[in-house]
Every structure is written in C-alpha cells, then in structure tokens.
Amino acid sequence: MLGVACLEEVKKRMSGKSFKIRAQHKAPVIGESLYLWAGNQVDLPKGHDSLQKREVTSRVDVYQLSTADWSSHLTRGTPPLGVIAYSCTTSHSNIYYFGGWCGQDLCYHNTLNVLNTIKMEWTSCSDAEQSLMKKGYGGMISLEFDGAEHLVIIGGIGSTPTVYHPQFQYDQLKTGRVRTNEQLLYNVSTGQFTVPSVSGQCCPSTDTFIIEKITTTGNRGVMFGGMVTVNGDGSTSTNSVYIFSVTHSIINWEILKPGAIPNEGLWPMERDHHASAIINGDSTSPTLVVIGGTDKRDQLVNECLLFDSITTGQYSCRKIPLPESVTGRYSHSLTAVTMSPHCVWLVIVGGCEEYEMKDVGGGKKVPMGTYITDTNRLVMIIELVYSEAGEWIVESVLDGNDLTSKNYQEKYESYSKTRRWWMDQLIEYPTEREMKLQRYIQSLHEDLQVAHESKVSLQEALVEANKQVSAVYAVSLSKPLLKRLILEIQHCVDLTGRPGLSRHLKFAIAPVSTPSLPYQFSLVEGGEFKADSWYGSIQRKKFCLVSIVGEKHLPTCKSSTNGDESEEEEEEEQEEEAEEETEEEVEDGNSDSSSDSDKTKDPPGGRSGGQVLEIVMDERLEISIDPVNDGLGNVAENEEIGEQIIHQQSQCLASTAAESTGVEEAMTYAGLVYYEEKRAEDLVTFTAAKDLNALLEFIKKDCPHAERGQNILFRFKDYNGYIELKFDAPQKKPFTGWSIEPHMDSCKFLRCDVDKFGEANYPLPSTCLVSVYGSDDAVPTLHYSVPLDGVADPKTLFIHRSLRTVGLSLPAIPANPRPLPVLRKREQGLDLVSIKKRVQQVLTKHQVDLSQAFSLSLSSIFNEMAAVGIVSNDTEKSYEAIIKSFKVGMSFMKSSSDLESYCVKFLNGLSKVGGPVALAAETIYDEWTEASEGELLFDCLAKRTKNT
Template sequence: MERDSHASAIINGDSTSPTLVVIGGRDKNYQLVNECLLFDSIATGQYSCRKIPLPESVTGRYNHSLTAVTMSLHCVWLVIVGGCKEFQWKDVGGGKKVPWTIYITNTNRLIMIIELVYSEAGEWIVQSVLDANDLTSKNYQEKYQSYSKIRTWRMDQLIEYPTEREMKLQRYIQSLHEDLQVAHESKVSLQEALVEANKQVKGDDSNDILSNILEEMRQEQEKLIEEKQIITEDNEKLKLMVADIEEKQEQYLKEKQIIIDDNQNLKTDVSEKDKVIAKLASNEKQIVTDLKEKDLHIAKLLKERQERSKVTSSIGLQFNYLIPSMGKVVVSSGIVENMAYAGLVYYEEKRAEDLVTFAAAKDLNALLEFIKKDCSHAERGQNILFRFKNFDGYIELRLDAPQDEPFTGWSIKPHLKPCRFLRCDVDKFGEANYPLPSTCLISVYGSPGAVPSLHYSIPLDGVADPKTLFIHRSLRTTPSLTNPSSPSSSSNVVHESTSVPEANIFRSDIAHRVMTECTAMIKNCGINIHFLVDKLLEHKIINAREKRGITDGYTKQTAGERMDELLDIISSSISMEGEVFGIFLDILREEDTRRATALADKLMDKYKSI
C-alpha cells in the first residue's frame, strides 16, 4: 500500500537477521493506515512481509518517531513517540480549505512501548503493549531493571582486560627499547668526539693522542658489543616468552569461547523461564482483576438487595419471593443474572389532551401500588417485562419510529428528550430519597378531523429482547370541561365552583405571603413535579436551564429539596408579578386531582382572607 509520514526502525537481534518494522502513516487519500508491518531478512534481498496485530492507539498516527532498543538476545522494545492522529481539510471561508492537523495530546498515547520477543518458531511476536500509565507501574520497573542487568553483563563479557603478567611484560619490553636508544645515542656521541679530536690535534704528539683515542674507542666498542649481545640474548628470551604468551592466549580464547557458549545456553534457558514467569504473572494479574471485579459486583448486588428490603418495608408490602412472571433469577458464584424489570403505561385526561405516562421499576407490584396511591383516577394500560441489554445500560423510547397504522391529526409530544431510563435510576425507586419511579410523560392530542383511533407504536432501545409499547386512544366525541380554543384555556382558567379575580388584580405582596405561609400544604398535595415544571416552562415562569437543574436525575438533591427549590422560584416570581399567582392556581386545577383542586381553593380563600 502507498503511504507516507510513517515511522520505521531496524531490529538487529544477536541470532536473527536484520528486520525492518514499519508503523502507521497515511495513504494517498490522507487516511490513517492502522497497521504494523515486519520485513524479515532485508539484508539478503529475499525478504518477506507480514502484519502483526497492534491496537489502534499505537498504529493510528502519523508524523511520529520510532526507535528499536535491544533489551536481550531475544527481546526488542519498540519505543513510539508523539505524532498526529487526524488530518482534515478545514473550511476557512470564501470556498477555501486549508489542511488541518490534529496532534496526539492524550498523555497515555504520547509515549508507548511495544515489547517484541523472538519465538521458537523463528519469528518476532508481540509480548505486550505499554502506555504511559503502564510505564509507571511496578511490573514495568522490575522488568526494565532485569533487562538492564542483562545488558550490563553482556557488555562486560565483550571487553577483554590484560592480565597482570601481560602488563609486566609490556613494561619490560618498553624498558629494553629505551636502553637501546641510549646506547645508540652514546655511539653517535663518541664518533662526533673522534672527528673533533682529529681536527684539533697537530704536531709530533698527534700519533700518541690518536692512539689513545683509538684505544678508548676500542674499549668502548667492546663494551657496546657486550651490551648488544646481552640485549640480543634478552630479545631472544623475550621472543620465546611472547610465543609462550600467544600460545596461552590462544588457549585462553578457546576456553573463553566455551564459557561464552555455555553462557549463551544459560541465557536461552533464563529467557524461556522469564517468558514462563511473565506469562504466569500476567495470568495472576488477570485473575486478581477478575476477582476484584466480582467482589465489587457482589458488593453492589448485596447493597441493592438491602435497598430493595428498605423499599418493601417503606411501602408496607412483604416480598419474600420473586413473582414468577418477573423472569428467572440464576445465582452463580454470588452474582445475580438475568434480572427482569416491569414497565407500565397509564393514561390521564388533562383538559383537551391525554397525558400518557410510561413508568419502570424492578417490581411490578410496587409500581401498581404507587399508581394506585398517587394516581387513583388513572386508566391503566399495557404492562411489559423487559431486561436491560447491558448491566450499566439504559432503555429509550423511540417516538420517531415508522408506524404501521395512520395517525393523521394526532399530536404525540414527549415532555423530555430523549425519553431515556438509566438502569441505576430505575433501581433507586423506593429508597428514602427516591419515592417516585422513573417515568416518561407524553402529551397526546387529537385535533378535529383526525383519524378516529390512534394505535401508535413505540419500540424500546437498550433491551435484551425486542419490546414495543402501544398508545391506544380514541378521538373524543364530546367537548371537554374546558374548550381549548376559547380564551379560558389560557393560563387564567375560570372555574364555576370558585370565583377567581382577574389575573391583573392579584396583589404581589399578598400572594407572596399566601405562598410563604402555605408552603408545607403545597409540598404535601402530591402534585407531580415534572408536570409542574413543564407547565411553568410553558408559561415562561422558569427557563430550560432551571428546569434541567430541578429534574436532572444526576444531581444529589432529594425530591423534597427539588420541590423547595422550585417553590422558591415560584414565590420569587409572585413577589415581582402578582399574575404568576393566578397561573399557579390554574396549574393546580389542571393537575385534575381532588387534592390539587382543594389546594387551589384553599390558597384562593387564604388570599381573600388577608
């Protein structure tokens, strides 16, 4: 494959031919080449190419560096550093695009090490891949120290140090060479003196002087000959000693080679044992990790079991058995598997529209008890059993799925997008801080001229087995208590049973006092906080950000704390604008429960009495 911006390195093993390794890069279309190639025997020209599997965190890069470090006879570390992870053309306006490079900034990927070992099959294989976190681990430090000791030992074996006897012999030879140099200089000095004497001697005694000089020279020459003979004899002895040393050195080299071969065999055995030890250590680490995960899972399940016990005691029901329809429970090594959950659809009429609610819980009976207690007027619909596909997953209602039946003229709008239930939230129903089940509210309205019957399917995503909910509604043939198209359908609803002042005559100071003195009564009326929040958002009393802060299931606020926060916002709005008090009374009546209607009347009476 054509590529550029890749990185390569040569692996020079002690017992293997040079091997070229190539990692990453881009193709001619600027796309990442996520692969690693090995070219064996490149020095002979008869090379072969093969891929070795590496994670994308290693190969998914270009413009990076790569270095091969020989750690032992059969182990090489490939050190890969930096690079870019993505290339794209960025539109800078005016129809012009410029190349845009995204560098790798993840500290775990900046420096990575691939450990290659030479197998018995005669090829390089991947032993392990280490990222930045692994480089600080105790296992890596121990492995690096082990390889460092082996490298130091090998370097010591390659250095030949002279023996004490060899050093003495070298010093002796150097001394002889210095003596010969001194003798030669003395001979030259005598010859120069003789020439000078011949020049200076004149007259009758020249022969005597010359004779004396010649006698001295003869004696000096004899001494030199004797010294030369001694040096020659010493030189012969030295040659014999050198020959003996060379013979012993050859014997030493043979013995050294035998030791090296033995060490090589020993290293091979040690390397094989290191592989076995590394494999056992890896297996031990995996076993420890699995045991920790199982312990955490068991602890979580025990906690869930304790929480379920609290839920059943708070509701007043004793469940000492699992309902057969709730699915099979298998206990294996203390881990609960295949847990089934219950889902229920129920309907409530809200003026001109129907409010459809889908609720989910671990226990169908607890869910029915909640609906019976808090929504006694509701019409119960379809109920299902389902299982989460993933242990820490979620289910989601797909309201935009294709429909088999016509739904012309019908409006189906969820109160929350996406309509998603996290498993952890569903499990918390019944705890002290979670008195309400997980629900999704859907407003359904049939306009005049709509098809008479609505059969709307809603598939569930995130379940182990395919499940589909159905909304069944019929077009109303009689007018509702309040005509949605009339002016009374606005936020200022006028009921015949109670005389409500026009919204613009509510005094903000009196209304705020009523809200402050009746806070406990409002909190205990049982109004659905999600319904209240949606209506307040509709009338722009709160904004979307405030809604998320109150209804977000990930906050650590209790239901009571959320209601307190919402009532503070309402009271603050009423203190600034008295009309908000009238809107709040209308919302209570739209809840369409006796408790909420009675509360609205009491608040109105309280307002009139002040």
C-alpha cells in the first residue's frame, strides 16, 4: 500500500497551493471540467472516520480546461468512506464511486455512491452492501445492455468476504487481504445489484488493473495488466489483455494472446498501478492509451502504449515517445478529452514517482511511495492528433508552466470553436435497447433509431438457398459518414478450434436507397472473422443492410444454364442493381485501404458455382435511413418482399451430394431453464432456440414472474438429429422425497422444430415442462442432474430447488432425548475428524453474519444454548464464547450419531430464537448437510426424534 516519504518536506513545499497532491484517485471529465475527489493525500487525517476527515472528503476539486485553474467545492450529503483506490465511472452529469480503502489496516468498503455534479450532492445508491465484498483497487465502467444502463464492477482486493460466489476466485494473501475476480452488475434504473454468470476465459483474481469501456458497441470493455496471485498467496504483475461483453447478466471473457498482436511485434511488459483512457476522434475505431505504472520489481514503467483497433480483431500495440516527466509515475489518473475530430487531449494528474525503502521497526523495511510534488508535473496535458498516415501522434506536451501561459489560452480558444461544432456533429455509440420488434439507440444530439424485427421477411427473402448466421444490420444517420465505418456483427457459428471454418462465412449486403423496391442482397469480399470469438467485422462507406451468411456445401459443379429465360433475365436485373449500388460505394470510398471489402460477388443463391448458403438467426435488425421518421418506416416492408428477393437457387448438374463445409454443424444453440411456482409444486421449463436473446425476450413477456435458471450453449451432434433430456441418469446428490415428473414421455427437441421459433406460424419456442414436488420428509435441497443426449459436447443441466418452509424444517428435540437403537452402516471407516473440520469451516465462513445475528438476540441465544447443554451458566455471554463452547463440545463426540444429535441441538436452539437467527440456522443446516456429503444423517435423526 502507498505510504509517504518525507511528509513534512512535502507539506512545506505544497503549502498555499490550491491543488493538493495526491495519488490513488480518479479524475473523470464531464463537459469541460475534471472532477477530482479524495485519493491518498498528504493531509488526509488518519482513522476510519472523523469530523476532520469528513471536512477533507466533503470537498471536490474541479479543474476547468478553459482556464487551467483548480477550484474547490463543498458538497452536500455524506461522502463515501472508501477514499483511496476506489472505482469510479460517469453517467451524464453523475459520477459513481464504489468501494475503496479508508487508509487504515484492512478497512475496505463496499458502498456505491453517486455525486450529482450539478447539485454537488452525494447520494447512497443501494442498501445491499451486506452481501457485497468490501474491496478497493478494482474497476468499474458503465455499459448499456438489455435496454438499460448498468455499472459493471470487476476484481479488486479487500477484506474477507461474507458471501462467496462459486463462479469467482477468492485468493487469501499473506497480508490478510483477499484478492478476487468477483464481478457485479448494478442496474442504474432499478437500483438493484445482481451477480452475473461468466463464460469464456475469465480473468483471474486481479487488482490495480485498468478497465475501459469500448464505446463502439455499448456492452463491451477492455481490461489490461494488474496484480495477480502466484504460488497460492504471492503477488506479481501481469500483462494480460482481456476483452469482455455483457448481455442478460452473463459476462463473456476473451483473452488476447501475445501472438495476436502483429505489426511491430510489441507485447507490453507486465505492470500495475498504471492509468488509461479510451480515445475517439476521426479514427476508424477506439484506441486504448496506457501510461506509466510499476513492473513486477516495483520499478517505474516509463512508457506510453497505444492499443489500436481493439474492436476489430486486428490488434496492434505501439509505443509513442513521451518524456519521463509524463510517464515516470504510478497511481495517477489519466483522462481523455476530445477537442476535435482529429485531436484528443490527455490530462494526467498527480501520482507517485518512486518507491523508497522505509524502516518500520524490528529491522524491517517496506517500500513506501513518494508523491509527485513538482508543480510542473502535477497536471500535464498531452496533445494527440490523428495524422494523415492513419495513426495518433504527439503534437505537444504541456506542463505546469505551459498551462499558465498565454499560448495555452490561445490554443484552447482555437480548439474550443471546433470542439463545439464537433460535439454537435458527434454521434456517440449509444445505449442498445433490444426488443422483439424494435430497439432505439440514443445518440448525443440525434436519434440513431434501430428496429428489431422477426426473421419472417428475411427468411422468405433468402429462402432455402441461404443460411444466415447473424442478424441483419443497417446503419443510417442524418449526416454522411466522415470516414468508412467498421461494423462488428455477432454470429452463431462456433469457430473455436476451427479457424479454417471462417473462410465459409461471408458478408451479404443490400442497398437501402430505394426502399420501395425489394432488397437486393449480394455477397461482398473482405471482412474479418475472429477464430476465437463470435464476431465478424467489415468496413462500409455507404448506408446498406449487412448480414453474415455461411456456405452449407462446397461447390461441386457449375450452375445450371437450363433455367427459365425470363427468370434468368429477372435475376440479371437484380444483380445489376445490386452491383450498381456497391460500385458507387466503392467509388466513394476507394481511397480507403480496405475498399476491396465492397466488391460484390454473386448474390446468395444466384450464380455462385454451386454455393448454398444457410439462414440460422431468429431476428433481423435494421436502422432507418430516414432521419425524420420513427425508425420503422424502412424496416417493416410487406411480406411480398420475401417472395421477390433473391428467390433463385443454384442447382447442381452433378448427381452426387455436395460436401458439407461444416458451418451447419458448428452452429450454436441456446438452452435455458426457468422456474415458476404452481401452488404446491414447482413448474420447471427447459426451452431451446437459436438465439438466447430471443428466448429471454419471450420469457420476459410470457412469464414475467419466472425465476431464470442456468443457460447453456450447445451444438447438435447430428444436423438432422435431436437433443433429449435424460431424467433417468444416476444422481450424485440425494433426492429422497422429491418427485420429478416430465410432462412428456420423451423430452426430445428436433433441430428442425427448434429452428422454426420466430416464424409466422411458430410463435412459441420448443419446451419441455417438468413438475417438481418435495414431500415434508424430503431432503431440504434438490440438485437433480439432467444430461442432454444428442449434443456435440457433453452438457448437463441441474434442477435446483429447496423445500418450501415457513421456518427451519428441524424437529423439536428434548433436552435429554431418549436414545433409540438405529442401524448404522457407515460407522466403520467414517472419518469423524474430517466431518468435524467441515462443520467448523461452515461456521468460519459465516462468522461475520453470525456475529451480527447473535448481537441482536444474545441473551435468548445463550438461554437456548444453556437449555440444551451447549454452554454452561458460567460461560461468557458473547458470540465468540458460545461458538467456542460448541466447538469444544463437538470435539468429544465419538460417533456420528452423537455428532448429529449435538449439531441438531445447536441448530434447534438457534431456530427457537426466531428472526435472523433462525434464518442463519437454516443456512447452516443446508450447508452442513451439503458439506458432509450424506455422512451426517440429519433426515434419519429427524424421523427418530419425531417418534420420541
């Protein structure tokens, strides 16, 4: 952690300055102002909380770019206590802060607060902190998905969590802290936290990394560097780069391998405590800039890196020259401010410049940070311009002296006029609102209207001759594009381990300039399909419909020439119209190096030498070209379009069957389990479709109160086959007392039936209904495995239910129960020591929550424990003493029956107290049963005591 060397000297040098030196802070920008709150400061009072500390943290320093001056503002409300190494992001005029360290020992925080920069007022956002890990040094960004804005919180280091989520890692370090890769989602509209599922190559437990939003797609982010765990409890720096996307509470991770960065062959060195920003100008894609940090030997990393084209798959990483006065720092902030279409200012604030070894006593020395105190380095601005060569270069570096000069004012004024015009023209990559028929995207000053339509018209348009593997996109704005636009489109073909399959994926386009005519789809050359993801990208200059299609079969012969003459003439006219449209586009954009991506091939199903393409998605997505309509005018054409567009299909003269390309076999489907309560039973539904989004939209509309369970991605083992749910598979977990009854004799899903969901006559997805009922004497938790037969890779779903009980389902046990003979088949070889250890581990896991629950009803708990002999009258009335007495007594239990009886006495005593204590007893009961793996027979004991 950061310390301070030569504190008195620092205070002396900085006295009277309006800006207080600091590190481990953020400086987000809103409009033309940077907002700087808290951080590790020289004069920050020690202690968890105090009036003196609140006096410091109730102020926010604001840096005005127009004047290059700082001003201090007093805020209203209660500021957060996590003042150091917090996570921070902006939304409109609000700044959100999560977690952080207070500067004392292991005192981390887990509150989410928002600062309204207009009112300068703090507000607490959620009351769900008890279930959130207290941590700092993590990351938070704002993303848009599912029609709402969400905060995505990732990783960090902190104190021992009270709740562990099985999909994440929690590494216990020698320092007593816990490093994690825990991830949280916060819905800004509803104010609710959710814990997401993860897929792909998730990052390990990491802290002091950088995280940024990739603004071109709305729901994607990038993560780089940080500290990770080695050898169980050690730490080292990493240079890993991750791309992640969020949809429907699922975070999908993708790691960028070192070999994926071409060009200069530069792979960044390991680092932590660095700073970053995303820059957007007139470039083809966002660029990640990283400055400073420390390496795994705690040495400064004196460099500035630019990651170009991070959204296209053509990653490149290069250094740009900057003086050490800029790069020689760590724990600083970096903020990007767009000044014009071709210019970005990077504002760098504060930080530390080196480590000094300080004697902390006992012959021990620890590295302590030294703040940057040079007034010329406290605030610096790097001016980046986008050159004609197509790359960002450094135009100038402004230090403290430059920022107070007349030249700076003149420079700012010259950019200011351009910037106001630019902001009026700038279309922000917006919030994605997915709906079944439409979705709207809000831009900065104009609406970028998007409609989501069913696949009916597209299916009919491309008929049987095509296999579409993505939605159809059409980008259209009220102003012409300044430069070729890179479109990144998601498809459903699994390319993992099959990089060669990408050559059978093609982009298809159709002009939209004549909306009254049928859309003319043609194949175009170019585009990229990343082998380790689900995305393809292509550059476009003009507005048009864009989709991805896949070849079903390899060409085996030439197209037939015996077709009807009139049909051939009509087909040629359609081809000519499509070619004319794309030729114009090539002429307009031929100065671009990638203009070959606009060269058209034969339309799908036309004269393509026997190519057969396939359609697989359930939806089409378009954007209106008319800036004054409602966004639906050019999307919902009548169904006659489908009967006219590209209805010709190539026919083979050869009699032999064509060889499959493998596209169909690689197509991925989504399966989902959801639950509904039906009086005494639970109704479990398994459903499948091509698109998970379509399933979720259907469930949201048809079953708004359903509880969503696990979702999976799978591939059919045979293209014309089926998948089947196997309810008779051997079970690892006990299910005594539970009834699982499918509503069909054979729960099979034919692929052809799954494909039909979304068509005009198939509004419902394929489903299998299962009734689940638990009797009074059933095991408390059902975890029933249901393997899927007929899938390419083994998949197993689980039905997870708990008994519906008002209170804890534990029998009342008399203080001195009458012993009954019970047949024990497990006594021989039973490892009681291991079982006792697991019982104690459950109590240790919940010690924070238990301590709080005990404090609410300590006297009642003590009386109940004394009544059943867990504690004596001389035992101290405290949580620690009661738990210690229980553990000591447990050590004398010599048989499983004695241990079972002893544990149930303890739980029964807690259950009688009621309130949160009873809920705690129920949780412990469930986890003891699960942890003992059936070796503790609570059920047998319950039956025995009922008969007593």
